[in-house]
Amino acid sequence: MFVITYEKAKRRSFACCRARWSFSIVKICILASGSAGNSAFVATDRTRVLVDAGLSRREVGKRLAAIGEDLASLTAILVTHEHADHTIGLPAIAKAEKHPVPVYLSHGTLKYIDWGEAVPVVEPFQAGCGFAVGDFDVTSFTIPHDAADPVGLMLSAQGVKIAFVTDLGYVTDSLRFHLRGADMVVLESNHDLEMLRVGPYPWSVKQRVMSRRGHLSNEVAARFIRDDLDSRVSTLVLGHISEHNNHPAMVHRLASKALNGRELFTRLVIAEPGVQSEVFCY
Ligand SMILES: [Zn+2]
């Protein structure tokens, strides 16, 4: 067990941020990570954003409440791509009760969102471009994945840089470039290649996951850590871990070995599928 349980997350996050929030510039909580849903909360004291909304409105509300936050205070929602595990709760969360929450997403992604009854406030951006959301300067960069116009995101506020890069088939030069200088990186370590090969998925799905527009394996994530992880990264969260084709212990073992080889002081956190993380304060 490498990440704390939901109940423990509640207690620990309060303890962490009661003590430190007033002195912190940015706080981050991974509300969920994995094919059953992805969403993260990133906040300064004035700007509160969700990165992806792959949980129901109710579940996001519950998990925000666990860290002393609420849906009504959200400034914006940033979306990496249209896949359901990143957007299932988006229309309901964006609609909100009193006023809509602006949704920032790439032009290509926007075309593929089914808003249903919701009338969202959208702020489309060109993938690869930067924009501002309250206190955050956001940089988007294209990543290789089988979605319309997927992006990785770097959020910066007062010198603190937090990167989100999940759902990508391989590590690009652009990714190496954009992750330089990050303080915290949330990176995918999706599957163990051998478990995927012998696992339950149909061959077509296995091919998709393994393809250059699929997901990163543990081996590729470990290679990135060994060869490319910036020494400035103080917290590395590995997530989007497959429940069928991977195990958190395997992710931890490979990534620890890669980190130890570098002699970095980076803290490694494994985001177990569906489990809310502690709150990270900077
Ligand atoms: Zn995903």
Ligand SMILES: [Zn+2]
């Ligand atoms: Zn995806």
